[in-house]
Amino acid sequence: MQFNPVETFRQEAEELLEEIEQSALSLGSADGSDEVVNRLFRAFHTIKGSGAMCGLDAVAAFTHHVESLLARAREGEIEVSPQLVDLVLKSKDQIKILLNAPDGVPDASSEELVSSLDKFGGGSGRTNPAPAAVAAPLAEAGKTWSIQFRPSPGMLACGGNPAALFRELGKLGNLEINAHTEQVPDLERIQPDQCYLWWTATLHTPADENAIRDVFIFVEDGSQLDVDKLHQEPADALAAEQKDTSSSEAKPEGAVAAPPATRQKVISKETTVRVPAERLDRLVNLVGELVMNQSRLAQAAAQNGAPEFTNPVQELERLVAELRDDVLGIRMLPIGTLFGRFQRLVRDLSAELGKEADLVTEGAETELDKSILDQLGEPLVHCLRNCLDHAVEPPDDRAKKGKPRRAKIRLSAVHTGSDVVVSIEDDGRGIDRDAVRAKAIERQLIAADADLSDRDIFNLILLPGFSTAKQVTNVSGRGVGMDAVKRQIDMLRGSLALASEAGKGTRISIRLPLTLAIIEGLLVEIGRDQFIVPMSAVTENVELVATQRKRNNGRNTINVRGDLVPYIDLRKTFSIDSPRPAIEKIVIIQHEEQRVGMVVDRVLGTHQTVIQSLGKFFRNIEVVSGATIMGDGRVSLILDTPAVVRHADRQCREEPLALVAG
């Protein structure tokens, strides 16, 4: 794979823009706005510097104006206000446009925004020229800056050249540099390619702090750079510096002076490595193959009774399991990366709809497989749009009902066993049970006298094309939302549940598996066919004796410690034509809030299951979620337990038996 610096910059810039959006939104609400402004400033500064380095001059030039605006906010020249937040957000959007523009050429909107940025808060309408354009004569007017630069030890080895840096710095104005040698060890201990020198400098220049920091942009990683504006006379500053130096020199030989915590801003070195997602996918696929081959090897060793293989095979199994967990762990990302982008959505959408709402997120650190996260964004956007459009009342209505004017939407994620439950909860008007029922009767989905529980009625909303909205808006109401959400969640092997109380609010709970690639399965057999039941769904196994079937008069229920549990005969579901054993097994699974049994011939044990897609020809098979290749080379189908239950439910209602849906 060829390294493309521009592409890498684009990826980094996207991340920084996300961060900018978060910070900008928190600027409007949180305390400590100074720190947030600083954070914004740094993020824009990095985009500017890296953009210029990659030749994206339009991005760099535009960002320079935003940076200048933030510099004014930092200096206290302009106040932090909602208008400032808006402008920062618009600028963020504009940078995104510039980043994605094929030629990166600024358009009219860019110029308009630049003008707004420069004129904001009574600005002069002119901003300092970008650093590249700063002419650097010996300035009569200007400020004096004290600079302290402690390079990373590896700077020289990486090709960093302090002399060139100071030459550049000297172009900005009058520069005096002082190298500090007290950390240079003796000849026995010195590593010649490491940098032990550090520098203090005084610079008198009309250029701003950004221009100074820009000089060091290529050596920032792992270095400490402190740029302070001096209020005293340069001569005093030098004296102060010398005093500082002499005190440093009094330190014991070889001691590395710790930077004064109050003055230093440590430029943290990234300890992460950026890896393209497709490489990780390939790694996961390879581990999948490895897991399958390991299980074939284990089976072959067991069947051939080769005792000398037993220990190595067991050891291999342990290592492969560890490798599998670690590799899958690499793909886990905190769900907060997804939650972050919804703050803006809720802010913009509520403004558009004339509503007031706050989004509260919880459990942002909860981790999910990247492939699930990638596909979860769209359903959550649908849910939030629905929530704001239908559930949240206009502020006046809320006030009349005695509710706070601002609605609260709570988006949370929590681990439960091998699943993650994502909930979207609002304090709006709740689902109108009667309206849903009336609509369902009108559309002949239910009989007029049907006796349905609240849950059944709420679930009608999940049917395709179902909407009770009286008016279709560009936000929602077309009835394509919730069924799309349901379909997407089903595809992710998750489940969706609705709960609502009239006048108080609605909760949508989405239960998702942690990963889609490899699962722990229970291997069962019917006749000569083997199936995998996802272990996460299994609660227990019980026996079913032929006489018990007869005693129940053909009703498919079994008494498990006093509870009647319905069971599904998988032999019928899959039309397997082989004699039943005298004693069958029932694998009891948890489906939503009830327990359901699945009758099989034998339970063979647990199995590390690598999920393989069945391919597009079999994509409509409802009751299986994939297949896996067994140790002996046979293919086992992985049961989609909720779909099996739904299928059996339909069978009970005497619908035509069909494995292939739609």
Added chain:
Amino acid sequence: MHYAAIPRERGACGVQITQTKTDNGTTFKIQGELDISVAAGLQRDLAECLRQNAHLTVDLADVDACDTAALQLLCAARRTALLQNRTLQVFGLSQAVTIAAAGVGLSLDELGASASISPQEQPHAI
């Protein structure tokens, strides 16, 4: 002794070290391009030379280029001499060395050079 940067042709660049015994000790003469690529070899030889000689004179008059890593190494040599109670003097600073030191704000004293002796006056002073 001759060090060359790894990717470079031997003799095309790099440094040439000559050690000469005199009445006042040993002269350690460095010629050529003194940079990070030859610093490791220079470190070894300077350390060895300091171990064997109580009085060492480093002659930099024929240094054609000098970088920060090399300047830092010369600082380390001076520090080592002080610690081991030996004398190390740098004479014959070439223009390349003085420019390099000035470029990073390093005082010539830090290298063990006597400020009173200019390179023009005593280019090869021992």
